[in-house]
Amino acid sequence: xxxxxxxxxxxxxxxxxxxxxxxxxxxxxxxxxxxxxxxxxxxxxxxxxxxxxxxxxxxxxxxxxxxxxxxxxxxxxxxxxxxxxxxxxxxxxxxxxxxxxxxxxxxxxxxxxxxxxxxxxxxxxxxxxxxxxxxxxxxxxxxxxxxxxxxxxxxxxxxxxxxxxxxxxxxxxxxxxxxxxxxxxxxxxxxxxxxxxxxxxxxxxxxxxxxxxxxxxxxxxxxxxxxxxxxxxxxxxxxxxxxxxxxxxxxxxxxxxxxxxxxxxxxxxxxxxxxxxxxxxxxxxxxxxxxxxxxxxxxxxxxxxxxxxxxxxxxxxxxxxxxxxxxxxxxxxxxxxxxxxxxxxxxxxxxxxxxxxxxxxxxxxxxxxxxxxxxxxxxxxxxxxxxxxxxxxxxxxxxxxxxxxxxxxxxxxxxxxxxxxxxxxxxxxxxxxxxxxxxxxxxxxxxxxxxxxxxxxxxxxxxxxxxxxxxxxxxxxxxxxxxxxxxxxxxxxxxxxxxxxxxxxxxxxxxxxxxxxxxxxxxxxxxxxxxxxxxxxxxxxxxxxxxxxxxxxxxxxxxxxxxxxxxxxxxxxxxxxxxxxxxxxxxxxxxxxxxxxx
Amino acid sequence: xxxxxxxxxxxxxxxxxxxxxxxxxxxxxxxxxxxxxxxxxxxxxxxxxxxxxxxxxxxxxxxxxxxxxxxxxxxxxxxxxxxxxxxxxxxxxxxxxxxxxxxxxxxxxxxxxxxxxxxxxxxxxxxxxxxxxxxxxxxxxxxxxxxxxxxxxxxxxxxxxxxxxxxxxxxxxxxxxxxxxxxxxxxxxxxxxxxxxxxxxxxxxxxxxxxxxxxxxxxxxxxxxxxxxxxxxxxxxxxxxxxxxxxxxxxxxxxxxxxxxxxxxxxxxxxxxxxxxxxxxxxxxxxxxxxxxxxxxxxxxxxxxxxxxxxxxxxxxxxxx
Numbered sequence: 001x002x003x004x005x006x007x008x009x010x011x012x013x014x015x016x017x018x019x020x021x022x023x024x025x026x027x028x029x030x031x032x033x034x035x036x037x038x039x040x041x042x043x044x045x046x047x048x049x050x051x052x053x054x055x056x057x058x059x060x061x062x063x064x065x066x067x068x069x070x071x072x073x074x075x076x077x078x079x080x081x082x083x084x085x086x087x088x089x090x091x092x093x094x095x096x097x098x099x100x101x102x103x104x105x106x107x108x109x110x111x112x113x114x115x116x117x118x119x120x121x122x123x124x125x126x127x128x129x130x131x132x133x134x135x136x137x138x139x140x141x142x143x144x145x146x147x148x149x150x151x152x153x154x155x156x157x158x159x160x161x162x163x164x165x166x167x168x169x170x171x172x173x174x175x176x177x178x179x180x181x182x183x184x185x186x187x188x189x190x191x192x193x194x195x196x197x198x199x200x201x202x203x204x205x206x207x208x209x210x211x212x213x214x215x216x217x218x219x220x221x222x223x224x225x226x227x228x229x230x231x232x233x234x235x236x237x238x239x240x241x242x243x244x245x246x247x248x249x250x251x252x253x254x255x256x257x258x259x260x261x262x263x264x265x266x267x268x269x270x271x272x273x274x275x276x277x278x279x280x281x282x283x284x285x286x287x288x289x290x291x292x293x294x295x296x297x298x299x300x301x302x303x304x305x306x307x308x309x310x311x312x313x314x315x316x317x318x319x320x321x322x323x324x325x326x327x328x329x330x331x332x333x334x335x336x337x338x339x340x341x342x343x344x345x346x347x348x349x350x351x352x353x354x355x356x357x358x359x360x361x362x363x364x365x366x367x368x369x370x371x372x373x374x375x376x377x378x379x380x381x382x383x384x385x386x387x388x389x390x391x392x393x394x395x396x397x398x399x400x401x402x403x404x405x406x407x408x409x410x411x412x413x414x415x416x417x418x419x420x421x422x423x424x425x426x427x428x429x430x431x432x433x434x435x436x437x438x439x440x441x442x443x444x445x446x447x448x449x450x451x452x453x454x455x456x457x458x459x460x461x462x463x464x465x466x467x468x469x470x471x472x473x474x475x476x477x478x479x480x481x482x483x484x485x486x487x488x489x490x491x492x493x494x495x496x497x498x499x500x501x502x503x504x505x506x507x508x509x510x511x512x513x514x515x516x517x518x519x520x521x522x523x524x525x526x527x528x529x530x531x532x533x534x535x536x537x538x539x540x541x542x543x544x545x546x547x548x549x550x551x552x553x554x555x556x557x558x559x560x561x562x563x564x565x566x567x568x569x570x571x572x573x574x575x576x577x578x579x580x581x582x583x584x585x586x587x588x589x590x591x592x593x594x595x596x597x598x
Numbered sequence: 599x600x601x602x603x604x605x606x607x608x609x610x611x612x613x614x615x616x617x618x619x620x621x622x623x624x625x626x627x628x629x630x631x632x633x634x635x636x637x638x639x640x641x642x643x644x645x646x647x648x649x650x651x652x653x654x655x656x657x658x659x660x661x662x663x664x665x666x667x668x669x670x671x672x673x674x675x676x677x678x679x680x681x682x683x684x685x686x687x688x689x690x691x692x693x694x695x696x697x698x699x700x701x702x703x704x705x706x707x708x709x710x711x712x713x714x715x716x717x718x719x720x721x722x723x724x725x726x727x728x729x730x731x732x733x734x735x736x737x738x739x740x741x742x743x744x745x746x747x748x749x750x751x752x753x754x755x756x757x758x759x760x761x762x763x764x765x766x767x768x769x770x771x772x773x774x775x776x777x778x779x780x781x782x783x784x785x786x787x788x789x790x791x792x793x794x795x796x797x798x799x800x801x802x803x804x805x806x807x808x809x810x811x812x813x814x815x816x817x818x819x820x821x822x823x824x825x826x827x828x829x830x831x832x833x834x835x836x837x838x839x840x841x842x843x844x845x846x847x848x849x850x851x852x853x854x855x856x857x858x859x860x861x862x863x864x865x866x867x868x869x870x871x872x873x874x875x876x877x878x879x880x881x882x883x884x885x886x887x888x889x890x891x892x893x894x895x896x897x898x899x900x901x902x903x904x905x906x907x908x909x910x911x912x913x914x915x916x917x918x919x
């Protein structure tokens with residue numbers, strides 16, 4: 001494997017992606033395009049100047065034939081310590097916009113370098129409503145301003161935090177910032193910072209009727225219905241929801257910062273904790289991106305093991321969603337049945353991976369170990385037993401008239417809204433678009449499997465439930481196929497950048513031993529470059545956008561999670577509904593706070 | 599002439615029985631829910647966990663008796679008492695067997711309805727006195743709920759009253775010697791059962807305490823024995839509700855072979871378990887859905903039921919003349 005000598009690709013070869021040519025046709029090549037970058041994931045990546053940003057994005061969003069209607073991701077990179085920039089016009093910071101087109105099944109990345117003294121960009125909140133939180137996150141993490149953003153303030157960090165954590169000069173560990181102290185004044189100050197002041201969010205305390213005040217009620221961060229540390233400040237008129245201001249960041253663990261100090265291998269256990277319900281489904285997009293970056297081919301057996309375990313974790317995650325959703329509607333029992341089933345799944349994952357919720361099972365280039373003896377028997381028992389349980393749940397939950405009464409038509413949105421807000425996964429499929437990355441952009445050998453993509457049409461709470469439930473049957477179907485035709489072969493790639501050499505071999509020659517030692521103690525050095533492979537996780541599309549600067553650690557790891565986009569939609573979905581419906585909406589969204597805050 | 603010693607003995611037996619039963623039911627419900635939900639439930643204290651309620655009681659009595667500083671103290675303290683008192687008062691008119699009743703009032707049904715309406719006050723003023731938003735929303739829901747079930751609760755009973763020709767509960771039971779009223783008064787039974795569930799704040803009508811969104815609702819601020827009173831009060835009203843269903847629609851103490859008290863006990867237990875089973879199975883409706891269902895569906899049905907029953911009774915009286 002030889003790293004590419006230049007990140008720039010020759011523009012005259014005609015290999016340029018069509019969309020870049022279209023952009024040049026529209027804006028003229030003179031002074032428009034600063035650079036086109038070659039990335040390992042082959043997503044067209046272009047650099048433009050800040051004053052061109054809004055018109056370019058607007059053109060891509062609506063004017064170009066087969067437009068890019070979804071803002072998939074938006075974040076930034078601190079470029080100040082970058083060594084391998086290969087002639088790219090980097091400045092102090094780079095802000096990147098990842099757009100997605102369903103018509104083309106294609107992504108495009110727009111990068112804007114920030115060079116001057118003033119760190120700011122024009123806001124695009126008016127183009128994409130979901131840019132709101134992404135821009136706030138960039139402001140919070142990098143200190144980059146967005147002109148025209150209505151409420152530009154910190155999102156994940158508390159408002160009194162000093163510094164911008166993802167800047168390279170911000171310390172990563174507690175030991176780097178001196179002794180932690182919490183004097184009484186600070187307690188008072190932090191308490192005051194938590195006080196919600198409606199005026200700051202453009203909300204009125206009083207109704208136009210002078211005898212009538214709105215009620216502001218704090219749901220969370222410690223509340224049974226929010227499934228974790230999520231705070232929803234809800235403005236109520238009676239029980240009708242006028243508006244909601246979500247407050248997130250209570251579960252923030254600086255995953256993206258940690259990724260900049262862990263080696264490529266030792267970050268894998270951290271990915272488990274991004275969405276703690278879906279185990280290896282987090283490891284999948286990370287490992288795929290690393291493998292794309294390093295150009296590693298994964299053996300078929302390893303791919304199939306990955307698919308099988310992914311589907312088990314999808315089942316486990318969906319079961320938690322199923323039970324807690326029913327509980328949000330007020331049904332007491334389902335959650336116990338479903339957690340018992342999940343226990344059976346975790347008995348299998350424990351037998352195979354050794355871990356349950358945090359399996360730490362995928363490795364770069366394969367998986368940690370081969371399947372244990374007797375694995376097929378365990379799984380056989382499960383796949384034979386589980387379908388009848390699903391039938392029971394359907395009678396108990398989905399067919400229940402009260403459940404339908406509570407969920408049909410509640411929290412509904414259209415397909416256009418779903419795309420504008422960056423909704424993916426079951427949230428998107430419940431609106432009628434059969435968009436599943438396992439089908440439309442198969443990875444890890446998903447194209448070899450026979451399964452369907454369930455859809456529903458109304459985009460309400462009930463339809464989201466329908467999609468989830470049908471997906472569980474499809475997961476079971478995929479697991480069965482893995483069981484019936486598990487290929488023979490190696491469970492990991494022998495690429496030197498992948499897992500360390502097999503231990504047996506290290507005992508025979510010194511070269512392998514040295515290689516093993518270096519790979520384990522320092523970690524492999526990945527060639528400079530960028531790669532991102534989005535995958536279909538249990539809740540939507542998850543991706544790890546990795547930037548390597550030719551070191552044993554990542555230069556920048558951007559984690560795009562579905563829950564972040566979905567939680568941002570909650571006020572939009574719940575406005576005008578009743579307080580009880582908010583619980584139905586939250587339950588149907590299927591989010592995990594660790595996945596929101598990262 | 600009232601036999602005072604007999605009445606006093608009845609009071610002691612019923613009061614002791616009801617309170618013990620309510621404590622026991624806490625364990626029964628938790629065990630049953632456990633079995634239905636593929637888990638054990640409380641099984642550590644005493645044989646099979648039987649003494650769990652006792653252990654809970656010791657815990658509640660010894661807990662700090664906390665009154666939130668923002669609450670309206672006097673009312674806050676008074677409320678839990680109302681719950682238990684009204685529920686226990688209802689037992690006064692419950693005829694368990696012929697002659698086995700504290701007060702054989704000739705307007706027993708009205709007394710029961712009055713007590714159940716008074717109990718609603720505890721929820722309303724309890725939530726109000728707590729002076730917290732969640733409790734407040736809970737009591738608002740309780741009021742909305744009250745407005746929906748109270749109306750048809752009374753109406754659905756009137757069919758049985760018409761058929762028996764009396765407000766006296768013992769007379770109503772006696773009138774079912776040959777045919778239980780559940781057969782001619784099936785609609786009345788359904789309406790009353792539904793209203794009773796709403797009155798006792800049981801699933802699917804437990805909106806005032808909806809743990810998912812209102813985290814215990816009207817009694818969110820109560821702890822220690824004050825909470826315990828709410829808790830026991832709820833089980834007492836479940837017993838009263840089941841007893842009233844049995845008395846009004848399922849022939850009270852009537853039944854072959856076994857003594858009347860046993861029949862009454864068995865039938866009542868059956869309904870108590872049914873109410874637990876409903877809790878284990880069904881989700882919760884929304885309060886506006888209960889309102890519209892109560893006013894648009896159950897209320898007209900109860901009225902039609904009353905009209906038809908009244909017509910039949912009148913026609914029979916005509917024949918008899």
